[in-house]
Amino acid sequence: MRAFAKPFRGGIHPVGYKEFSQDCAIEKLPAPKRVYLGLQQRNGTLLSALVSVGDSVGKGQLVAKGANDMAVPLHSPINGTVEDIRDYVSAHPSGIKIKTLVIKNNGDSSWSQQHGSIHPLSLASDEMLQRILDAGIVGLGGAGFPTGIKLRLARDKQVHTLIINGGECEPYLTCDDRLMQEYAVDVVLGSQLMAKAIGARKAIIAVEDNKPASIQALKIAAAELHDIEIQVVPSLYPMGSERHLIKAVTGKTVAPGTLSVELGILVHNVATARAVYHALRFNRPLIDRVLTVSGAGIEQPKNLLVPIGTSVADLLSACGGLTMSAQRLVAGGPMMGQVIPSPYTPIDKSIGGLLALTDQEVRDEQSHDCVRCGRCVAACPMGLMPFQMAAHSRVSDYDGAQDYGLNHCLLCGACSYVCPSRIPLVQHFSHARGEINAQRSMAQKSALARLLTNARAERLAKEAAQRKAEKAAKAAERKKKAAQRKAQQASESGE
Amino acid sequence: MKYNIASGPHTHGGDSSSSLMYQVILALLPTSLFGLYVFGVSALLVLLTASISALLAESIMLYWRGVNQSSLFDGSALLTGWLLALSLPPATPLWIVALGSFFAIAIGKHAYGGLGQNLFNPAMLARVMLLICFPVELTDWHAATPPVLTETGLDLNPYWLGIDAISSATPLAAEAPMLAVRSLWFGHHAGSLGETSALFILLGGLFLLWRKVINWVIPTAVLLGLALPALLLHAIKPDQFLSASTHLFSGAVFLAAFFIATDMVTSPVSVKGQWVFGLGCGLLIFLIRTFGNYPEGVAFSVLIMNATTPLIDHYLRPAVFGSRPKWFKEERA
Numbered sequence: 127m128r129a130f131a132k133p134f135r136g137g138i139h140p141v142g143y144k145e146f147s148q149d150c151a152i153e154k155l156p157a158p159k160r161v162y163l164g165l166q167q168r169n170g171t172l173l174s175a176l177v178s179v180g181d182s183v184g185k186g187q188l189v190a191k192g193a194n195d196m197a198v199p200l201h202s203p204i205n206g207t208v209e210d211i212r213d214y215v216s217a218h219p220s221g222i223k224i225k226t227l228v229i230k231n232n233g234d235s236s237w238s239q240q241h242g243s244i245h246p247l248s249l250a251s252d253e254m255l256q257r258i259l260d261a262g263i264v265g266l267g268g269a270g271f272p273t274g275i276k277l278r279l280a281r282d283k284q285v286h287t288l289i290i291n292g293g294e295c296e297p298y299l300t301c302d303d304r305l306m307q308e309y310a311v312d313v314v315l316g317s318q319l320m321a322k323a324i325g326a327r328k329a330i331i332a333v334e335d336n337k338p339a340s341i342q343a344l345k346i347a348a349a350e351l352h353d354i355e356i357q358v359v360p361s362l363y364p365m366g367s368e369r370h371l372i373k374a375v376t377g378k379t380v381a382p383g384t385l386s387v388e389l390g391i392l393v394h395n396v397a398t399a400r401a402v403y404h405a406l407r408f409n410r411p412l413i414d415r416v417l418t419v420s421g422a423g424i425e426q427p428k429n430l431l432v433p434i435g436t437s438v439a440d441l442l443s444a445c446g447g448l449t450m451s452a453q454r455l456v457a458g459g460p461m462m463g464q465v466i467p468s469p470y471t472p473i474d475k476s477i478g479g480l481l482a483l484t485d486q487e488v489r490d491e492q493s494h495d496c497v498r499c500g501r502c503v504a505a506c507p508m509g510l511m512p513f514q515m516a517a518h519s520r521v522s523d524y525d526g527a528q529d530y531g532l533n534h535c536l537l538c539g540a541c542s543y544v545c546p547s548r549i550p551l552v553q554h555f556s557h558a559r560g561e562i563n564a565q566r567s568m569a570q571k572s573a574l575a576r577l578l579t580n581a582r583a584e585r586l587a588k589e590a591a592q593r594k595a596e597k598a599a600k601a602a603e604r605k606k607k608a609a610q611r612k613a614q615q616a617s618e619s620g621e
Numbered sequence: 622m623k624y625n626i627a628s629g630p631h632t633h634g635g636d637s638s639s640s641l642m643y644q645v646i647l648a649l650l651p652t653s654l655f656g657l658y659v660f661g662v663s664a665l666l667v668l669l670t671a672s673i674s675a676l677l678a679e680s681i682m683l684y685w686r687g688v689n690q691s692s693l694f695d696g697s698a699l700l701t702g703w704l705l706a707l708s709l710p711p712a713t714p715l716w717i718v719a720l721g722s723f724f725a726i727a728i729g730k731h732a733y734g735g736l737g738q739n740l741f742n743p744a745m746l747a748r749v750m751l752l753i754c755f756p757v758e759l760t761d762w763h764a765a766t767p768p769v770l771t772e773t774g775l776d777l778n779p780y781w782l783g784i785d786a787i788s789s790a791t792p793l794a795a796e797a798p799m800l801a802v803r804s805l806w807f808g809h810h811a812g813s814l815g816e817t818s819a820l821f822i823l824l825g826g827l828f829l830l831w832r833k834v835i836n837w838v839i840p841t842a843v844l845l846g847l848a849l850p851a852l853l854l855h856a857i858k859p860d861q862f863l864s865a866s867t868h869l870f871s872g873a874v875f876l877a878a879f880f881i882a883t884d885m886v887t888s889p890v891s892v893k894g895q896w897v898f899g900l901g902c903g904l905l906i907f908l909i910r911t912f913g914n915y916p917e918g919v920a921f922s923v924l925i926m927n928a929t930t931p932l933i934d935h936y937l938r939p940a941v942f943g944s945r946p947k948w949f950k951e952e953r954a
Binding site: 134135136138140141219220221297369370373379380381382448452453454455456460461462463464465466467468469481483487488489490491494495496497498499500501503504506507508509510511513514530531534539542543544546547548550552553556 | 622623624625626627628629630631632633634635636637638640641692695697735736737738836885886889890891892934938939940941942943944
């Protein structure tokens with residue numbers, strides 16, 4: 127019956143293209159000549175460098191940190207010297223430049239300090255969370271939210287179930303699949319530690335049914351552990367979405383506008399679980415990640431373990447370079463990934479894939495009029511009406527778009543994928559969201575300005591009134607004195 | 622390599638609107654060819670006239686509105702003309718056919734703003750306009766005179782060759798003899814060009830379902846909406862009300878269920894809305910056939926329900942994922 131059981135309404139089965147790289151074992155990429163570490167995070171938080179140009183840094187050394195916990199610390203992935211701190215292209219599709227630490231490799235690949243192994247289960251919850259924060263771990267599934275903060279929030283909300291996301295529903299990507307096969311023990315133990323850190327009763331590792339080898343490996347790794355469960359979920363995009371995974375695994379739905387922790391459930395990615403294991407067991411910071419380099423535009427698709435900060439150009443050359451027909455570079459999967467603006471873009475912590483796509487794969491065609499076929503509505507996993515949202519967004523009726531559920535949209539791209547008229551629906555939604563945010567911050571700014579202006583006017587009025595009162599008081603005083611004087615004079619003269 | 626900004630997703634399922642349209646036309650081929658076989662040359666002329674004049678009208682309207690002519694062959698205009706032809710009597714005067722096609726494209730589609738904007742199904746709108754303006758020609762049903770294979774060879778009836786014609790009553794007319802369901806399936810009786818054989822329409826409909834061009838909700842709802850009241854009233858007074866099977870297999874019901882009510886542009890998009898729309902169509906067909914004076918059960922019903930589509934779409938939206946009815950209480954584990 128599994129073939130007929132759909133865990134949630136909507137969703138699509140995009141062509142997988144996983145065969146390019148699913149049999150490629152994870153290769154460790156030798157550290158490149160230079161790495162580029164951006165000092166600004168995806169969410170805009172700035173980091174300040176703790177090293178200056180000319181300093182020599184060691185692998186795993188803390189090189190930048192932020193003002194608070196939302197800014198996760200950055201560690202050097204290689205041994206070398208700080209060559210420069212300058213504006214450099216980032217992974218943002220606009221090609222915007224951010225302040226970047228350029229570290230030159232000195233060829234030594236050993237860790238700069240001994241990270242002694244410890245028994246992490248002996249650590250208290252607070253200490254575990256602090257270590258995870260200090261290790262600079264962010265969610266490696268793509269969103270890049272600081273893991274320590276997410277865990278702390280979950281602990282405070284008394285989460286009882288931890289779900290580890292091994293869905294990997296994006297086409298092409300196979301890095302999580304390979305990671306689960308080759309590092310099943312790390313993933314399982316990392317999940318166990320995370321569950322312990324937040325006081326969850328059990329951890330469920332959810333894997334899509336198109337990854338039998340991973341399921342097998344995890345089941346073997348977790349065989350002796352009663353608090354870890356491996357659960358098979360159907361292959362359906364977007365299974366990687368937190369809400370949909372929770373529905374598929376537990377049957378519960380997270381109400382719109384609320385967070386999964388309110389149901390007592392927390393979701394983390396398998397790669398994050400592995401990073402947490404390394405941080406707690408070996409006290410190792412996050413300095414590398416597994417990613418898939420794939421697409422018909424790549425000579426040799428691979429799964430690579432790469433140092434953070436490696437440039438796209440270095441990755442491409444490690445994979446035999448581009449083919450003649452390569453047309454577009456994408457960071458992440460083809461559904462939600464973003465165009466890479468330059469081959470010199472460095473890989474940051476949240477990029478799980480590098481795709482070189484050809485025109486045949488992208489199928490970017492001229493868009494036509496909407497024929498209201500309703501396929502976007504049927505495909506939408508959130509139960510929205512994408513074509514209505516797009517129609518309202520196009521004419522800048524953002525209220526109308528929100529009325530049709532713009533705020534609930536995951537930007538998963540299922541609607542655009544099925545649209546026979548090739549309408550760039552997701553583009554409309556991201557644009558509308560950007561506009562709404564801009565309008566909201568403008569409104570906040572002007573509200574603040576109005577508040578300040580009013581306060582100033584009030585203050586000035588108060589001061590003026592005070593002065594006037596003082597003046598009046600003085601005048602009254604003078605008058606009184608004058609009157610007294612007069613009275614005195616009169617009494618004197620009358621005498 | 623292009624480094625310019627582009628929005629995701631960077632892949633696509635590969636369907637296009639015009640491939641959907643042409644698949645619908647492909648699905649109409651069995652019943653169309655059967656119509657030509659039964660009604661002969663005059664039917665062929667009607668089909669050709671309707672299609673060609675629809676394309677001509679589309680071209681003129683695109684030019685007039687300043688739209689690129691490249692969308693002329695997206696299949697939508699051809700489909701409109703084709704559907705109109707299938708809904709007409711097989712020997713309709715050709716100038717009336719051409720007028721209908723022009724009306725369908727110019728008023729039914731472009732007056733609303735072109736592809737995807739029209740409120741009413743253009744073919745049905747034209748069909749009803751013609752019926753009201755030319756009631757005699759539009760109810761001049763010709764007898765089915767398919768070629769017969771005899772001992773001397775293929776016997777081509779002069780009526781089939783379009784030289785002359787004999788009128789006949791359709792199964793739904795009051796004076797018509799009761800036709801067996803079997804006959805309605807195979808369609809050897811008078812009627813519109815492409816509506817006489819339920820079997821061949823069903824074949825096309827199943828093709829569309831298989832190709833996922835349409836989903837099963839609207840056809841099922843239309844057939845249920847018609848069959849349920851028919852069953853009920855036939856059970857109460859069998860001599861006064863037609864049986865459900867006669868209702869289902871006669872006239873344009875199958876064509877409406879699979880090809881006309883499922884028109885993407887003019888039907889609701891949510892599953893809930895499609896149920897309401899389909900059941901409404903079916904029920905109206907039953908009411909108009911049983912109690913109305915016009916023979917146009919299908920065309921009127923579809924147009925009336927088309928008018929309700931924006932309302933249905935507004936009020937019957939899909940539920941946002943995770944939202945629950947108000948009476949539902951969440952248990953915390």
